[in-house]
Structures are given as C-alpha cells and as structure tokens.
Amino acid sequence: MKINYKYFIFLFSLLIPLSVGAQSQSDLRINELMINNVDNLVDEYGKNVPWVEIFNTSYNSVNIEECYLTNDTTGFAAGDPSRWYRIPKGDPKTLIPTRGFLVFYLDNLPTYGVFHTNFDPSDSTSSNYIALISSSGKTIIDFFEFPPSLRTATHSYGYKKDYGLDSVEIAGVLVKNKDTLDYFTPGAQNYPIDEATKSELVQAQDQYGIILTIISMTVVFSALFIIYVLLKLSARLNLLVPVWIKKYQDKKQGISSEVAMKKVIDPTKADSGEELAAIGMAIHLHFNKNHDYESEIITIETPKVHASPWAQKQLIHRRIPRRK
Amino acid sequence: MEFLEFFKFGIAQFYQYTGFANVTWGHLIMIAIGIFFIALGIIKEYEPLLLIPIGFGMIVGNIPFIGGLQVGVYESGSVLNYLYFGVIKGVYPPLIFLGIGAMTDFSALISNPKLILIGAAAQFGIFAAYISALLIGFSAMEAGAIGIIGGADGPTAIFLASKLAPGMMGAIAVSAYSYMALVPVIQPPIMRLLTSDRERLIKMRPPRAVSHREKVFFPILGILLTTFLVPSALPLLGMLFFGNLLKESTVTRRLANTANGPLIDIVTILIGLTVGASTQATNFLTTDSVLIFGLGALSFIFATAAGVGFVKFLNLFLKExxxxxxxxxxxxxxxxxxxxxxxxxxxxxxxxxxxxxxxxMGPNVAGVIGSAVAAGILLGFLY
Known part of the structure; x- marks a missing residue:
C-alpha cells in the first residue's frame, strides 16, 4: 500500500496546538490567602483587607491580564463571567516575572484599582473557595479551597513551600504542603527561612568531592558506554539492513530467497574506504595533470570563482521533484 | 593670565581622563600578558584563532579609564558590556557548539566505538581539579567551575563558569584557552612518561567506511541518550548534535556551511574579545586567579594521564x-x-x-561529548 505522508504531516500539525500553552497563564497558581487581615498587609489606601497571592510557577514571565478571579459558584456553572472580577488589561504590573508573585486585595472595591476585586470572601455566606479562570472564561486555572475557620483565624493559608508538591520537608519533618502558614508572606515566597543551597548541601555531605567524582564519572562512562553499545549495534544493523531491503525487494519481484541471497554482497568484504580513497586520489591526480589543457574536464576541485547564492535563483529555490 | 590659568586647568582636567593618569601596575601586567598571548598566537601559532582575540581583548579590557564613561566591559550600558552579555548568559558557547557540530566528522568514533570510552576516562581531570579545589578551600560551586578547565573545552568552561562562578569566569576562561593552546607543550611529557617504546609502536587497524545512514543516525541517537541522562547539558549537546545533523543530512548544506563558517567565526571573535576584556586587572590579578591557573594545569595533567592510563587498561582485555x-x-x-x-x-x-x-579523532570528539556531559552533571548537582 502506498503511504501518503502528507496526511500524516497534516494530522501531526493538528496535534501541535495541544502542546502549546506551556509557559502561559495555565502556570499561575493561587499560593496564599488571608481573609481576617487585622494588622497584616495594608493596601494603597491604608486599609487591612483580605488578600490573595498568585504565584507564577513557570520559568517565564506570564501576564495575568484578562484572567478572572472569583468566589462565585453559580457564575461558572452558568457560564456567565460577568459576575467575576476580570483583571483589566494594560497595567504593566499584571506581568508576573519568572517564579514571581502578585497580590490582589479581595475587598469588593474594584473602583480602587486593578488589584482590588469585586468580591470579599470574609462574608460567611460566600463560598469557601477562590478560583482563577483563564482569559477565555472557559478554563479553571486553579481552584483554591480554604477552611471556613480562616475567616476568623489570624493566620494565612496556602502552600508552605510555594505551590508544588503535596508534602514538603521542613526542618527534617515531612509535612502537608497546603496548610495553615506560620509566616505572612504576601508577594514573596511562603518559606522565608534561608536554607542551605544545593551546592552547600553537596559540600556538607561530600566534603572532599569523592562521592561526586564517583557519581559523575559513573554517569559520564554510562552515557558514553550506552552510545558505544548502540554504535556497535548500528554497525551490525548497517550491514544487515541492505540485506533485508534486498530480500524484501526480491520477494516482491518473486525471486527465490536462495537466489536473492547469492546476489547480496557479502558484508564482511565491504570496502574499508582506503581503496576508494586511493582510486579517488589517482583520478584526481590524473585529471589535474591535464587540467590546463582540456576544457570541460571532470574535476573534484572546488571552483575557484564562488558565485553568491543570492545571485543565483537555482541555489535559493528548492527544486521541485519530478513525478516519474 | 586668566586664559593661561584656564588652559592649565583644561589640560589638567583632560589628563585626569587619560589612561596615563589612571594606569596601575596591574593594568600594565595584564597588557603585557595580552601581548604575550598575541605573540604566542602569531609566532608559535598556538590556537591563534583564540589567543589573538583573547590577547587583544586583554589589552582592550586593561586600558585605564575613569569609571562612568560607559566604556568598560563591566559598566552597564557600554558596548562591551552588551557584547559580554552573550558570555554572562551563556549564549555564545552553545552557538560555538553548533559550529563545532557542523564541522565535526564523527566517522572515526562510529567506525571504532570503543574509542568513545577514552573520552569518558579523560574527564577524570575535571574531578581531580574539583577535589583539589575543594581541598584548597574553594566552595563547591567555585570548585566545579574550576574543575571544568580539565575538560579542555573553552565554550563548556565559559558556560559552566557563567552559571556556577560568574566572578571567576575571566580567569577560568583564560586558563582553559591558554592550556588548550599549550596542549602540544603539556601533553607529550606525560604521554612519554606513561608509555613504553613497545606501546608507542602499536599500529591500529584502519577504520572501516561509515555509511551515510550511520552518520545521520549518530546525532539523533547522541542527543537522545546523553540529554535524557543529563538534561542540564542540553544547551551544549543539543547544539552540537544539531550542527552535526545539519552537516551529515547533506540536504542542509547551506545551513551547515553558515554554522561552521561565518557563524562560528563571528561568535569566536565576540567570545574571545569579551573574555579577554573581562580580565580587568582589578578583577583578574588576585590570588584566586593564580590558584585557578595552577588547578587548571593540574586538571590537564590528570586528564591526559587518565586517558593514556585508560587505553593501557583497555589493552589488557584486547586481542593482539x-x-x-x-x-x-x-x-x-x-x-x-x-x-x-x-x-x-x-x-x-x-x-x-x-x-x-x-x-x-575518535576520543577527541568523544571528549567534547564527555566534557559537556560532565558539565551537565556539575550543573545538576551544584546549581
């Protein structure tokens, strides 16, 4: 059966948009929330109001403009985004830097500015969640549920070591990541204690670098050893593939396998390349000798005058294959 | 009289802006080293493509001036600072690897794959220097950046130093390139010391012809295997194998020619000049730089010895x-x-x-892959 690769390429191109979307608004997460803000963060107007922190988990800056923030359950079910708070477009502060944070005040006072939403979760009749919805209004980027007790508590709630794992190690103890937080950190990482860096930990564990050396040399050897094994295999395959192709072609043409096998060149007698190089050199020398006396002679020398590809249409256009 | 006073004042002001008023012994020493590098490149022809830009860059970087004129490599907004951005952010090394890939023929390696293991063994030099640097008192990150000098690969050294120890990049880069240029001086005594007359006379079988198919598959296999194991080496190895595929596919000749010609030349000029210029006396003439040069020499010696020693070890298992x-x-x-x-x-x-x-050439190109993998491991552990 003749395979038409055009269809494959077309189908594959349809799949590409599915993978697009990484490093985008979908990387944003609700990271920390405080409702009962008594003497914590103060907004531009000197008020203590509930706030929520958004964390950009990606390694690329992401613009949160036109996304929605809401605690309204009915709006999403009804597909009605008009009740949600749409983050206005055009404010440069809505661009969240790589692994950066952005705080919104949940004070039901949207006229106060871009970062003041149209809802207030401190109202006990409202829902116990906050949702971040994509600019299209169709996808929930993050759904952050919080305990009702947060309305009276004097602490914030969120991820102990920023959004990520379900459980994290703090002071050598594995704890639940999403929980009551010991620190108030609006606009900053949720675990402000200075921890040892990766290299400091390595140095503490491996003072003289012996373990790192052993591991690294093992990995380097493993990587190159795998290549070695595959090159050995590919060398075998390289000899066998032409035999298989020939067999297949002969089978299609109805030639018996025994006859076909006789026709196949013995792979062990393949040229090393030295003979070919010697023949090539001999031809080169032979023709070079007569080069000055004959015109239109075949030569393996590169032309002395190099024409610019920009000036030659045939060099800048791909040739159209001829249908046979 | 007033005019004369003003004239004297003007001259004095102008003098303050000249290099003569701001010159220090450090500047003069670095300029002398720069001239020495240029002389090495021209007279001895040791890596002239690198030593001449670096040497000239050293002169450029050590012309004394008053700060704030936006001319120095470390001054934000200066032209040299913009060019240096490619070094700090590790832009140039992968581009150089693209060119290296486009000009490297891996046939020797493909035809005799066991030679690839020599490229792995020689990376021991990196870790010997890493251990030595830790013992001297460098931090793990600094030791990793210094150790990579033993990989004898300038772009890799710059790439890793820019991540692990940006403050030491000038010394590390200059050390790496200097020792690469001095390979014909450093290596032969170690090779002679570790081999017998009989071993030096061993004749190896001519390599077999390598098919086009094998050459095309090699970069694809290479990138998949190495970067799955060490993803942090992706910028270097990705570009190396991509360049090689451009060359070996034979249908992208124009791209391969650009990568291994004008592109690598431009980047070599920029990287050489800016790395040289980064060796400002105030930053470069320190005890750390001297130690880095010492450790660099040590790493080259260990790398060479490990490579030669590993071949002798392999020979124990190989038939006559x-x-x-x-x-x-x-x-x-x-x-x-x-x-x-x-x-x-x-x-x-x-x-x-x-x-x-x-x-x-087999172990030589394997060394490029090996040092990039080693750099990736160090980056993975320490960054």
Whole structure:
C-alpha cells in the first residue's frame, strides 16, 4: 500500500496546538490567602483587607491580564463571567516575572484599582473557595479551597513551600504542603527561612568531592558506554539492513530467497574506504595533470570563482521533484 | 593670565581622563600578558584563532579609564558590556557548539566505538581539579567551575563558569584557552612518561567506511541518550548534535556551511574579545586567579594521564591486532583537534609510518561529548 505522508504531516500539525500553552497563564497558581487581615498587609489606601497571592510557577514571565478571579459558584456553572472580577488589561504590573508573585486585595472595591476585586470572601455566606479562570472564561486555572475557620483565624493559608508538591520537608519533618502558614508572606515566597543551597548541601555531605567524582564519572562512562553499545549495534544493523531491503525487494519481484541471497554482497568484504580513497586520489591526480589543457574536464576541485547564492535563483529555490 | 590659568586647568582636567593618569601596575601586567598571548598566537601559532582575540581583548579590557564613561566591559550600558552579555548568559558557547557540530566528522568514533570510552576516562581531570579545589578551600560551586578547565573545552568552561562562578569566569576562561593552546607543550611529557617504546609502536587497524545512514543516525541517537541522562547539558549537546545533523543530512548544506563558517567565526571573535576584556586587572590579578591557573594545569595533567592510563587498561582485555596505541589516550580531553594532532606528532616520532590522527579523532570528539556531559552533571548537582 502506498503511504501518503502528507496526511500524516497534516494530522501531526493538528496535534501541535495541544502542546502549546506551556509557559502561559495555565502556570499561575493561587499560593496564599488571608481573609481576617487585622494588622497584616495594608493596601494603597491604608486599609487591612483580605488578600490573595498568585504565584507564577513557570520559568517565564506570564501576564495575568484578562484572567478572572472569583468566589462565585453559580457564575461558572452558568457560564456567565460577568459576575467575576476580570483583571483589566494594560497595567504593566499584571506581568508576573519568572517564579514571581502578585497580590490582589479581595475587598469588593474594584473602583480602587486593578488589584482590588469585586468580591470579599470574609462574608460567611460566600463560598469557601477562590478560583482563577483563564482569559477565555472557559478554563479553571486553579481552584483554591480554604477552611471556613480562616475567616476568623489570624493566620494565612496556602502552600508552605510555594505551590508544588503535596508534602514538603521542613526542618527534617515531612509535612502537608497546603496548610495553615506560620509566616505572612504576601508577594514573596511562603518559606522565608534561608536554607542551605544545593551546592552547600553537596559540600556538607561530600566534603572532599569523592562521592561526586564517583557519581559523575559513573554517569559520564554510562552515557558514553550506552552510545558505544548502540554504535556497535548500528554497525551490525548497517550491514544487515541492505540485506533485508534486498530480500524484501526480491520477494516482491518473486525471486527465490536462495537466489536473492547469492546476489547480496557479502558484508564482511565491504570496502574499508582506503581503496576508494586511493582510486579517488589517482583520478584526481590524473585529471589535474591535464587540467590546463582540456576544457570541460571532470574535476573534484572546488571552483575557484564562488558565485553568491543570492545571485543565483537555482541555489535559493528548492527544486521541485519530478513525478516519474 | 586668566586664559593661561584656564588652559592649565583644561589640560589638567583632560589628563585626569587619560589612561596615563589612571594606569596601575596591574593594568600594565595584564597588557603585557595580552601581548604575550598575541605573540604566542602569531609566532608559535598556538590556537591563534583564540589567543589573538583573547590577547587583544586583554589589552582592550586593561586600558585605564575613569569609571562612568560607559566604556568598560563591566559598566552597564557600554558596548562591551552588551557584547559580554552573550558570555554572562551563556549564549555564545552553545552557538560555538553548533559550529563545532557542523564541522565535526564523527566517522572515526562510529567506525571504532570503543574509542568513545577514552573520552569518558579523560574527564577524570575535571574531578581531580574539583577535589583539589575543594581541598584548597574553594566552595563547591567555585570548585566545579574550576574543575571544568580539565575538560579542555573553552565554550563548556565559559558556560559552566557563567552559571556556577560568574566572578571567576575571566580567569577560568583564560586558563582553559591558554592550556588548550599549550596542549602540544603539556601533553607529550606525560604521554612519554606513561608509555613504553613497545606501546608507542602499536599500529591500529584502519577504520572501516561509515555509511551515510550511520552518520545521520549518530546525532539523533547522541542527543537522545546523553540529554535524557543529563538534561542540564542540553544547551551544549543539543547544539552540537544539531550542527552535526545539519552537516551529515547533506540536504542542509547551506545551513551547515553558515554554522561552521561565518557563524562560528563571528561568535569566536565576540567570545574571545569579551573574555579577554573581562580580565580587568582589578578583577583578574588576585590570588584566586593564580590558584585557578595552577588547578587548571593540574586538571590537564590528570586528564591526559587518565586517558593514556585508560587505553593501557583497555589493552589488557584486547586481542593482539585490536590493541589501541596509548598515544591517542591524550586526545580524550576535548581540545579538538590539537590533542589529536599531538597524538599524530608523537606517534610519528617513533614510527614514521604510524599515522594516528584518524584514530585520535575518535576520543577527541568523544571528549567534547564527555566534557559537556560532565558539565551537565556539575550543573545538576551544584546549581
């Protein structure tokens, strides 16, 4: 059966948009929330109001403009985004830097500015969640549920070591990541204690670098050893593939396998390349000798005058294959 | 009289802005080193493509001036600072690797795959320097950046130093390139010390012809295997194998020609000049720089010894006729193609008909892959 690769390429191109979307608004997460803000963060107007922190988990800056923030359950079910708070477009502060944070005040006072939403979760009749919805209004980027007790508590709630794992190690103890937080950190990482860096930990564990050396040399050897094994295999395959192709072609043409096998060149007698190089050199020398006396002679020398590809249409256009 | 006073004042003001008023012994020493590098490149022809831009860059970087004129490499907004951005952010090394990939023929490696292991063994130099640097008192990150000098690969050294120890990048880069240029001086005594006359006369079998199919598959296999194991080496290895695919596919000749010609030339000029210019006396003439140079020499010695020693070890398991000449062991450090040329020259000294160049190119290009993998591991552990 003749395979038409055009269809494959077309189908594959349809799949590409599915993978697009990484490093985008979908990387944003609700990271920390405080409702009962008594003497914590103060907004531009000197008020203590509930706030929520958004964390950009990606390694690329992401613009949160036109996304929605809401605690309204009915709006999403009804597909009605008009009740949600749409983050206005055009404010440069809505661009969240790589692994950066952005705080919104949940004070039901949207006229106060871009970062003041149209809802207030401190109202006990409202829902116990906050949702971040994509600019299209169709996808929930993050759904952050919080305990009702947060309305009276004097602490914030969120991820102990920023959004990520379900459980994290703090002071050598594995704890639940999403929980009551010991620190108030609006606009900053949720675990402000200075921890040892990766290299400091390595140095503490491996003072003289012996373990790192052993591991690294093992990995380097493993990587190159795998290549070695595959090159050995590919060398075998390289000899066998032409035999298989020939067999297949002969089978299609109805030639018996025994006859076909006789026709196949013995792979062990393949040229090393030295003979070919010697023949090539001999031809080169032979023709070079007569080069000055004959015109239109075949030569393996590169032309002395190099024409610019920009000036030659045939060099800048791909040739159209001829249908046979 | 007033005019004369003003004239004297003007001259004095102008003098304050000249290099003569701001020159220090450090500047003069660095300028002298720069001239020495240029002389090495021109007279001795040691890596002239690198030593001349670096040497000239050293002169450029050590012209004394008053700060704030936006002329120095470390001054934000200066032209040199913009060019230096490619070094700090590790932009240039992958582009150089693209060009190296587009000009490297991996046939020697494909035809005799066991030579690839020599490239792995020679990376021991990196870790010998890493251990030594830790013992001297450098931090793990600094030690990792210093150790990579043993990989004998300038772009890799710059790439890793820009991540692990940006403050030491000038010293590390200059040290790496200097020792790469001095490979013909450093390696032969170690090679002679570690080999017997009989071993130096070993004749290796000519490599078999490598098919086009194998050459095309190699970069694809190479990137998949190495970067799945060490993803942090992706910028270097990705570009290396991509460049090689451009070359070997034979249908992208124009792209390959650009990568291995104008592109690599432009980037070499920029990287050489800016790295040289980054060696401002105030930053460069420190005890740390001296230690870095010492550790760099040590790493080259260990790398060469490990490569030669590993060939001798391999030979214990190989049949007569399949044995490897240990004089190609030094090529496991990258320094393409200088290290391979050293193998050739040393081999010819003992047997006028023993051409080791093609055999030595195998471990030489394996060394490029090996040092990039090692850099990736160090980055993974320490960054």
């Amino acid at each position: 006729g399949n044995k490897i000449n240990p004089l190609i062991g030094n090529s496991g450090v990258s320094a393409v193609p200088d290290a391979a040329r050293v193998s050739l020259v040393e081999g010819l000294k003992y047997d006028k008909k023993n051409y080791l160049l093609m055999h030595a």
